[in-house]
Amino acid sequence: MVDRRDFIKKSAGILAGFGGLTLLQRSGLAAATGTEESTVMDTLSSKGALIKKTYRPPNYETPVNYFDAPFTPNNLFFVRYHNAVIPEVKAAEWRLRIGGDAISTPLELTLEQLRKDFKQVEIAALCLCSGNRRGLFQPPVSGVQWGSGAMGNARWRGVRLKDVLAGAGIEKSALEVSLDGADSGVLKTAPDFVKSLPLAKALDENTLIAFEMNGEPLPHWNGFPARLIIPGWTATYWMKHLTAVNVISKPFDGFWMKTAYRIPKDRFPSGQFRSQETGTAMPITEMVVNSLITNLVDGQTLPAAKSMEIKGVAWDSGNGIAQVEVSTDGGVSWYQATLKQDYGRFSWRQWHQVFEPKHPGECRIIARATSHSGASQPLEPIPNPSGYHHNAVQKITIQLA
Amino acid sequence: MRTLLLLLSFFAVAATAGENQILLKDRPGKNQVVGQCAICHSLDYITMNTKIPDRAGWEKTVNKMINVMGAPIDDADKKIIIDYLAQNYGK
Numbered sequence: 001m002v003d004r005r006d007f008i009k010k011s012a013g014i015l016a017g018f019g020g021l022t023l024l025q026r027s028g029l030a031a032a033t034g035t036e037e038s039t040v041m042d043t044l045s046s047k048g049a050l051i052k053k054t055y056r057p058p059n060y061e062t063p064v065n066y067f068d069a070p071f072t073p074n075n076l077f078f079v080r081y082h083n084a085v086i087p088e089v090k091a092a093e094w095r096l097r098i099g100g101d102a103i104s105t106p107l108e109l110t111l112e113q114l115r116k117d118f119k120q121v122e123i124a125a126l127c128l129c130s131g132n133r134r135g136l137f138q139p140p141v142s143g144v145q146w147g148s149g150a151m152g153n154a155r156w157r158g159v160r161l162k163d164v165l166a167g168a169g170i171e172k173s174a175l176e177v178s179l180d181g182a183d184s185g186v187l188k189t190a191p192d193f194v195k196s197l198p199l200a201k202a203l204d205e206n207t208l209i210a211f212e213m214n215g216e217p218l219p220h221w222n223g224f225p226a227r228l229i230i231p232g233w234t235a236t237y238w239m240k241h242l243t244a245v246n247v248i249s250k251p252f253d254g255f256w257m258k259t260a261y262r263i264p265k266d267r268f269p270s271g272q273f274r275s276q277e278t279g280t281a282m283p284i285t286e287m288v289v290n291s292l293i294t295n296l297v298d299g300q301t302l303p304a305a306k307s308m309e310i311k312g313v314a315w316d317s318g319n320g321i322a323q324v325e326v327s328t329d330g331g332v333s334w335y336q337a338t339l340k341q342d343y344g345r346f347s348w349r350q351w352h353q354v355f356e357p358k359h360p361g362e363c364r365i366i367a368r369a370t371s372h373s374g375a376s377q378p379l380e381p382i383p384n385p386s387g388y389h390h391n392a393v394q395k396i397t398i399q400l401a
Numbered sequence: 402m403r404t405l406l407l408l409l410s411f412f413a414v415a416a417t418a419g420e421n422q423i424l425l426k427d428r429p430g431k432n433q434v435v436g437q438c439a440i441c442h443s444l445d446y447i448t449m450n451t452k453i454p455d456r457a458g459w460e461k462t463v464n465k466m467i468n469v470m471g472a473p474i475d476d477a478d479k480k481i482i483i484d485y486l487a488q489n490y491g492k
Contacts, residue, residue, distance in 0.1 A: 040419075042419050052419065052445075053445070053449060054442065054443055054445045054446055054449065055419050055420040055423075055443040055445060056420060056442055056443040057442060084441060084442060140452075140453045141453070142450050142453050142454050142458060142462065143450075144449065145449050145450070145453075185441065185470065186440060186441040187440070187441060187470065187471050187472065187473075188471075189470065189471020190441070190469075190470045190471055191469065191470070255469055259469075
């Protein structure tokens with residue numbers, strides 16, 4: 001393990017060396033693996049300063065302190081792409097094509113038709129990158145070294161995918177629904193980023209084609225003009241700049257389903273996506289129960305004589321959060337945190353806990369969420385080759401002086 | 402060659418200002434790494450993974466770029482690139 005204080009000092013030095021890059025990542029520091037790039041702040045067009053992981057394709061995470069708000073502002077929402085060619089789609093020119101071998105009447109829809117011809121629905125839902133907190137795995141796992149900020153909570157407004165598909169006529173042979181977006185790789189040989197969903201999930205009443213986020217059109221970097229929303233499932237399925245939806249009779253066998261985004265079957269609940277499972281592996285699907293402390297930073301010093309509030313968020317795949325327990329003594333005793341307003345079972349749930357320090361010294365703070373299904377967070381993350389589903393309880397050490 | 406020039410001109414357009422500040426270690430093989438890898442992605446993909454993959458891990462990554470992503474890297478450059486990554490950014 002990297003000694004955190006040393007690391008912060010080192011990072012600060014590196015940042016000073018860059019000059020002008022003065023904003024240090026807050027709690028995300030705990031996630032860093034020691035590369036200078038992990039603390040570079042950068043601004044994409046129409047976005048505020050985010051933590052840059054990679055420039056091209058753009059991968060940027062949200063500083064954790066912004067998660068103190070129930071909904072993550074659009075200009076601070078994380079950005080995640082696999083491909084570097086990301087066209088700026090014009091709303092008037094955009095078309096959504098509905099097809100596939102298990103569709104009887106292929107359709108082409110404009111944004112206007114999508115907005116006007118179907119019932120609009122709004123759902124509060126957490127959008128969470130499968131690899132969020134990959135950078136916290138020990139031993140480290142290759143890939144984008146995300147801290148805790150590759151997620152955001154938003155109100156998504158759009159139309160139900162099932163309503164749109166109904167107009168195209170789904171045939172009995174339908175097995176999966178594949179999704180494609182406007183982005184592509186620099187080399188035409190690179191596999192297009194295409195995902196698929198099991199038919200039942202595509203037809204779930206909560207699966208939306210969204211065109212608004214927090215009351216505004218989707219930002220370019222979050223999928224303008226329309227993206228899929230699959231509440232409760234990790235964001236790899238939430239196709240941005242959606243251009244094609246195909247209902248198909250055979251398992252989709254592209255790289256991004258068959259090889260990438262897969263987890264071992266023996267370590268996580270299975271059965272959500274049978275047509276994509278093999279004997280030992282399956283696609284990542286539902287989020288696991290998780291929580292995050294949003295207002296404290298590991299290594300921080302705070303006054304011992306003052307009452308303080310510990311704040312955070314908790315979420316799962318849609319069972320809803322039953323309780324969040326907070327310990328301020330490294331797990332010896334636990335308090336029930338107060339859960340704040342419930343925005344629906346797919347939204348994260350904010351929580352807070354007042355802490356009255358008794359004496360100066362080191363203080364180990366832990367938060368642990370439990371869902372209504374009874375699942376709760378493990379003490380250590382569950383190892384898996386690609387570093388997904390990091391949901392270990394967070395341990396923050398602060399100094400009281 | 403024409404394709405390569407087209408690709409390189411695209412890269413020149415696509416590269417962001419910030420990514421020019423990413424400095425890879427100035428050791429033998431750097432030119433091949435910059436020339437090939439930066440066609441498709443910024444070089445922070447490499448520095449971000451410093452000391453995470455060992456030689457076998459970097460070899461697997463380079464093979465994935467060639468076999469899955471279609472990176473046009475010939476065998477001679479492939480060896481140079483793997484050596485560079487393993488020696489300078491390997492575990």
